Amino acid sequence: MAMDLAAALEAMHAQLPTLADDVVAAIVDEVPSYRDAFSGPMGETISNAVELALGGFLTLASRGRTADLSSAPAVEGSYQLGRGEARSGRTTDALLSAYRIGARVAWRELSSTAVAHGLGAEVLADFAELVFAYIDEQSAAAVAGHTDELATTGRVRQRLLERIAHHLLRGSPVDQVAAAAERAAWTPPSTLTAVLLPESQVRQVLARVSPATLTVVDPPELEDGALLLVPDAHAHRRASLLRVLADRGGLAGPARPWLEVRASYDRALRARAAGFELDTETHLVELVLDADRSARDDLRAKLLAPLADLRPGTAEKLADTLRAWLLHQGRRDDVAAALFVHPQTVRYRMGQLRERYGDRLDDPETVLALTVALG
Template sequence: MTRARRSTGLGLELPPAALAAMHSQLATLADDVVATIVDEVPSYRDAFSGPMGETISSAVQLALGGFLDLANRGRTDDLSAAPAVAGSYQLGRGEARSGRTTDALLSAYRIGARVAWRELSTTAVSHGLGAEVLADFAELVFAYIDEQSAAAVAGHSDELATTGRVRQRMLERVAHHLLSGSPVDQVVAAAERASWEPPLTLTAVIVPEPQARRVLTALSPATLPVADPPDLDEGVLLLVPDAHDHRRAALLRILADRGALAGPARPWLEARASYDRALRARAAGAELDTEAHLVPLVLDADAAARADLRAQALAPLADLRPGTAERLADTLRAWLLLQGRRDEVAAALFVHPQTVRYRMGQLRELYGDRLDDPEQVLALVVALG
C-alpha cells in the first residue's frame, strides 16, 4: 500500500502518483462542480451560463489546484494565506453588487466541497491512501472550504458597507427621477451611474410595510424600492422590472394575500403612469390587480364629469318623486346592461316581468326616441354604470 507521510497541523504530503492523478482530473472536476451548483442552486442558472460558466469553471480549477499544492506542502497552520482566499473575497463583493445574498454563495461552496471531496477521495483511495491519512485529507478539504466561505462572506459584507449603501442611494435617485417626470437624459444618466440596467417595463407595486421585506426578497434583485414616494401616505412602493405579459401572473402570486396592489406594466420611462394607476385604484378600494378594476377606474376617473353626465342623462326623471325616479333608473340600468332581456331584468330586480314591461313603458314615454339613439344609449350606460 502506498503511504502518505502525515505531518502535524492540517498539512499532509501526498504520494506523487496520487497528487499527479488528482491534478489531471481538475478540469473535469471543476466542470462537475459548476454543473452541480447550477443544478442545485437555481439563482446561478443564468449567472453561470455561456462564457461566464467557463470563467467560473476555470476559477474553480485554479482554486482546487491551489488546494492540492497546499495539501502537499506539509504543515499548513494558516489557510487564510492561500491565494484563492483573495479570489473568494472578491467573489463575495461581486455577489453583493449583483444583488444576491450570501445564502446562494454559501450553498455553492458547500456543494463544491461535497463534489470535490467525493472525486478526490475516490482518487486518493485508488492510490492506496489509508483511512488515517484520508481523515486528515478530509479535514483539510473542509477547513479550506471554510476559509473560502468566510472570505466570501467578508467580501460581501464589505461591499455592502462601502458601496452598497451608496448604490442604494443611487437607485433611489433613479426612482425619484422616474416618478418626478425628469427629462429622459437625466433618468438614463442616473441609471448608468447606479449600474442599473433598464428593463423593458416597470410595474408599480404598493405593499403594506410589514409585508415589504418578504415581498422584496421574492422579486427580481433589480426591483427599485422607492424612498418617500409622492402621494403615498402609508405602505411601501416597489418598481418591479419586466413583470409584463405571462410574468404578471407570477408577480400576482407573490403579492396574493399580502394586501398589496399592482399597477399595470408600463415602458420603464413611463413608470409614473403605473404608479398613478395604482394610487387611484387604492383610493377606490381595489385589491391586488388594478387590471381587474378597469371599468370602475374609468367611470371614476373624473367624478365631477360623471356626476354631470348622470344628471344630464337622468333629466327626464327629474320631475318624478324620488322613489319613482330611483326605481325607473334602476330598471333602465338593468335593461341596458342585460340588452333588453325582460325575464333576466326582472330576476335582477326581483320583480315580475310585467312590472319590468310597465316601467319600460313609462321610460319610453319619458325618453322617447333617445332610447334608440346609440350615442344616448352610450351616455346612459356610462352614467348608470
C-alpha cells in the first residue's frame, strides 16, 4: 500500500500544472469578480501560485496524519493574498468562494488519480480529510490577511484625516494642509462647518452626514464633547444638518471656506459658552454684543453716566425705557406696550431722559452706541 501511495503522489505531482490551470479556469467561470483579475499575465501568475500551493499540499500528504498544516509555506501566501484582495476592493465572500471551488476541483482530480493507483477507501478518506483541512487553513489565513489589511488601512487613513483637521485648526500654511489632504486622498470641499456635540452622539451623527466628515481628536480649547468638521453643509444643506443635530445636544457653527474652518469652530465655542444650542446663526446679535463683554460693560457704564446719581430703581426704569424707545424707534404706544405701562408714563420718563441727555438722543452716533450698550 505504501508503494501505491508513493506512486499515486508521484502521479499527482506530475499532473499539478494541468490541475492548477483547471482550478483557475473553474474559479474564473464561477466567480465573476475574478474574470478580469485572472486574465492575461496575472492569470499565469495565479496559476503558478495555485500549483505551488497544491505542491505544498502533496508534500504534507506524504507525511500522513502527522502533517502540521499551520506551518505550510502556503499559509503565509494565503495571508498575503487576503491582504491583496482587500487592497483590490474585493470581499472575503469572493475569496472564500475561490477556495471552495479550488478544493472541489482539486479533490475531484486528485481522488481520481488515487483511485487509479488502487488506494483503498480508508486511505482515500484520510486523503479527503487532509484536502479540506488544508483548504480550511488556507481560507482562515486569507481571511485574517483581508481583515488585517482593512484594519491597518482604516487606521492609517484615520490618522491622515486627523492630521488634516490638526492643520486646519492650528492655522498651518496652505501648502501643508493641501499636502495632508492629498496624502489622505481627501478631496477638499467648498466649505466646512464645525459641529460640537456630546461624544455619545458622534456615531449616530456620522452615520447621517457626509462620509468625508473629519472627526477631530483632542480639539484645542474643547474640554468636553466632540468636534466634527462637516463638508459642504452650507446654503440649503444646512437645514438637513440641523435636523440631524436636533435633540442630540449638537451645535453648528457657520459654514466657512474649508481653509477657514477655525472661524466656524471659534464661533461654536463662543456660542456654547453663552449657553446657546443647535444653530449659532440664530444668535448672531447676542454673539456680536457679547464678543467683548468687558468693553460692552464699559460702554454701558459710560453711556448711562447721566443716570448715575439717581436711585438704582429709578435709574433702572429709565434705562429700560430708553432701551425700548430705541428699539421701537420712538413709537410711544409700542414702548408702553413693551414696558406694560401707560403711554403717559413713557412720555414722563422720556422727558426725564431728555433733561439728562439733551440733544445727544438725536445724535446718530450716540443712538448707535446706546443701542449696542442696551441691546
